[in-house]
Amino acid sequence: MIQNGAIPIVEEIGPYVYRQYRQKKVKHFSRDGSKITYVQNVHFDFDEDASAPYTQSDRIVALNMHMNAFLQVFEREITDILQGFANRLNSRLNRTPGVRVLKRLMERIRGKPPFSWVNGILVSLIEDVKSVLQISENDPGLALLLVHLNANLKAVFNDPRSMFVHTSVREYLFDGVRFCINPQGIAKAICNQIKESGSKTIREQSDGSLAFSFFGHKNGSGHEVYEVHTGKGDATKVLEIQKLDDSHNLQVWLNGSTEGETSVCNQINGTDASSYPPFRQRGDSMYIFSADICRSVQLFYQSDIQYQGIPGFRYSIGENFINDIGPEHDNECFCVDKLANVIKRKNGCLYAGALDLTTCLDAPVILTLPHMLGASNEYRKMIRGLKPDAKKHQTFVDVQTLTGTPLQGGKRVQFNMFLKSINRITITENLTTVLMPAIWVEEGIQLNGEMVNFFKKKLINTLKTLDIVHWAGLCGGMGVAILSLLYYTYQRGRPAKAPVKQVG
Template sequence: MISIVDGVKSVLQISENDPGLALLLVHLNANLKAVFNDPRSMFVSTSVREYLFDGVRFCINPQGIAKAICNQIKESGSKTIREQSDGSLAFSFFGHKNGSGHEVYEVHTGKGDPMRVLEIQKLDDSHNLQVWLNASAEGETSVCNQINGTDASAYPPFRQRGDSMYIFSADICRSVELFYQTDIQYQGIPGYRYSIGENFINDIGPEHDNECFCVDKLANVIKRKNGCLYAGALDLTTCLDAPVILTLPHMLGASNEYRKMIRGLKPDAKKHQTFVDVQSLTGTPLQGGKRVQFNMFLKSINRIGITENLPTVLMPAIWVEEGIQLNGEMVAFFKKKLINTLKTLNIVHWATLCGGIGVAVICLIYYVYQKGRVEEPPVK
């Protein structure tokens, strides 16, 4: 079961936030059944495939005013709403991402500076994003719109304990800083573990010099007076073109303003934190997990009667884990070509050092012995 909030209500919130569609809400209330397939309650059944990719269909053969409303929704250009071959519309979370991969990255080759290898220089021929608020009215690029780091397929080499590194995630339209946590062993390969810090979605606002993430696109939701969401939540409306809020799974680390109205949350850093294990010398990812949760505000929509008794609450929709693990074949290759070679070089290094010290000691003993013979007085 999924709530209409996640599909139908997403369309309603898009309409509420779009000045061109807001006037249609009065007519939409009277034509709700025709637009949304005669919903009998606030909950409808659908498959995971439809919900995530194929789309939950609505505007099926509408007539009259309902048809005009559907045309306006279609022309709004929301990426999460797509027209189907029969003229109906479908809402999905990731349908517009499925099989896309159209982003064009220009990356650094590492020539002249190996620490910058695979660092993203441009995305779709642009050095910066145009998703978040900028630093000034003149359009000076803000820290939020900067593209930093790699795409997470590889990382800079020669990692050091205590350092940090950036990755850029196109899925959430932002760069993310990862911080060293501890040393690890992955199937006999030593490495370092990195994870996200408080500056990911907990420390957001003018007091942290990143208020550019506070897009303040949603009306009448749970947020601070300055328009920023409370700790642990990030408004992705301008990124996904839908009223979606990002948190960690089970709202890990999120403000009690959001958690207090949801039952069944069991946040666990081991299960819900984003991390990556990296071989320190080469920057090769050994294993990792990108874990995020997508939420939507359940709330009353002005002029829509079916929503008038809804409380205002940040409701979880789905949480996603995207993982990577170096397989057995690659582990064996890695050990043979790098780890064993490094061990051999280490043995040679110490053997050479010990041999050199041994030769020096022998030479010293021989020198002292010869000097003693020369200075020994003759016997009379």
Template sequence: MGTVCFIVFFCIGLVVAVLGIVLGWAVYPVIVDDNIIKTVVLEEGSEAYERWEEVPFPLDFKVYIFNITNKDEVIAGKKPNLTEIGPYVYKQYRKKFDISLEDGIWTYHQQQKFVFDEKKSGELLETDEVDILNVPLNAILQVAESKGLLDTVNKDLDEIFLGETDIVIRTQVKNLLFEGIKFCEKGRPLVICLAIRNLPIKTLRKGDDNSLYISMFNHKNTKPDGKYEVFDGKDNIEDLGRIAKWEGSSTLKIWSGDDSTCNMINGTDSTIYAPRVYKNKDIFIYNSDICRSVRTRFEKKVFYQGIKGFRYVASEETLEAPSVENGTMCFCLNQTIGITQPNGCLKKGAMELYPCFDSHVVLSYPHFLDADEEYQSGVNGLSPDKDLHRIFLDIEPNTGTPLRGGKRVQFNMFIRKLENVVTTDHLTTLLMPFMWIDEGVELPDEFIDFLNTSLLDILLVLAIVKWVLVGVGGTVAIVFIMVLLFKKKSDDIKSV
């Protein structure tokens, strides 16, 4: 009778352990997965849709300015001494409009709005004056050179730029960023200013009095960044938010080769990511500001306010020097003159943005992180740091919720001698940084609480139940095996 009881208890323990294994590794994952899909899929009226339609909290848009402390020496051809000033922090609001759904594809435009955050900016003010690269002068001169208009512009240079014809200009921060640095006052001189006004420069705008202005981000504050068409995720959850088309096309028409990898539109617009994130699967983000998709790769596990996340960082090849070997020659357009490889392509760590900005702006990581030594050594005052200056994304792997991230890029222009332009006669050719930005997100406390209560706490409970069942069942089975063996041994001893 005792032996029968032992066998019964052993079987019960074994069944409980097996039940824990089946529930924990077969049943629970399916239930949780279905719940996640229902929670994140883009369906009008759902909480996920509302958060997607309008990001429910402002992002931090941080701007760092490179102030030039030796203006006269730079004009005379010496190396610039730079001092970083910042961050000037702006609240960045994002809202989608003109939204429609057809055959599992959401179509929309997205508007951004920037509001200066005095509290987070501390003692810094938008009215601070800085000595920086004369972006309007340098941009117009180099565009004019590429279009055969340099001599025409040069004749009226002083009138066009209101006497500000040095390569370094003193201006207020708000003018560089949003309000614009003025030139061609009241549209004069008429002929050349009319020609400049018709140039398709993204950062150029016309004022009410026909004066012209160049600023880095006014266009982001006043115009949507294109028409998006993205998957709703119902047919395939891994397609959630993935861009099917931008501006009516599934590929870009910007870089060389219509079917090149450079023109591929991959990933989402960074406001949404698919759930079920795996370490061996890269995450792509399309950024219309730089007219390309960026590949990010898993780096390590992280914790943000107690929530486990995966950290992804921009892949090493993002700003590699264009080459046939790495398949990135399509990013080399030979439209930006400066310090280049023998084939005319920019060196490592720099990317020409002319086809995107219609101006000879060069993109890099902040402080020339991972850039060619010739770019780094051209100026004084930089301190590249991977923790501060690389692009990263921390993401909760079950739901695809972004926990924290930073899109960090630097804007630069080559300065160099231009033929017959006296103001550039003594310049040394170098890549001049003038600002960098950190477009960051940190999930607020209320959304951390929502994430915990809606899913992660459930996952924790299920994990505990799973291991309790396995542990208790396994322990019961093992204990009764041991008792049975002990009893058998005792019986053998008695029989002797």
């Protein structure tokens, strides 16, 4: 049993297919016509036929993400507060003459046997000073706070028996898993704090309770304001994002030490993946920007393809997406290091194949590819039931080469959270630290039959006609040239006629 420290065994269910409809509402054009600003509204409808035999009413056992997030955020904030207090106290003590004298004496006599009794006294004194600084788990105030938190978890999160929740697909994805139902006292204060945190995935209900859903906040009016290039003056920039929410860059990831310097992680590059720059070439690359994960993603040419008779190029993500992250790859700005006591490298970066989205989502969520495809064994060895498959789980897009129109594709990612023991939180006390999968999603696109026919009729057939005319004209021109050459040669080869003399 996972609650007692057992290794989790996961089983994939689904797919649950939703049709996504996007509507871009134009706000205004720039004066020169080179920029357009819009807000994108997104709507989801469940596709029963494509999902069969699965339905939204199916019962599932899933990671209780909202409770796990709350506990880890609480742990981090309390630790930050206490560490800040300890640092201030330590700084003040270091400025105290008596403490400085003790430290200097310690340095001078350390390791000298004749003064071992003095050394023992000084060690004892220094340890007493250190004990003042260790105001973490042994602090009575903190212990009391954690006791209250433990006692009120039942009232806040509906009497949880484990770190998992029994719910329906509809509730987990869109309608919401309800909690904070008629809380009282301290539980009410905790719920108010959760409400004020502003998490996108948690919404207040009409009765005052709260509900967590993974995609509910995406269903309806859009929030981000995009400014994109229209292609005027430079067709290769068409739909390239110029600004997001009136800013050229993000303020999500770490920046350089130089004031005003924007790190590569915070740069906004590429389109929103609804279309791509035209005039693609073999061996090139292009960017898309995903607001869901707060970053730009580079796609690389892989091969030539045919989609229902339409030629195109296939692009997919490279190792620099989530495998090659860290100071050795010049993108340590992705190493936000916001998680304590988890499986990570000594420099604070996660191991290959995982990206910490804490600063993006305001929740301790970790991004990987589905089934942890390509992820470090440090994570995969702690989970049973994973079945990574590059054909099923790799992100790709097929693009029509001339126009940049996407023919088909799939943006595939998995969202995970660390399960771990949190000091003095009873429900977590026996947990083994693991990176636990929660859900993996594919945002796919396919050009429908109507658009395929339109492309073939208006573009492909036209190009073929122009190609035929081109070759016909070329062949005709070559034919005329050859005939002219033959005629010229023939004329040069004929014997000259003798001039006729007139006798008169």
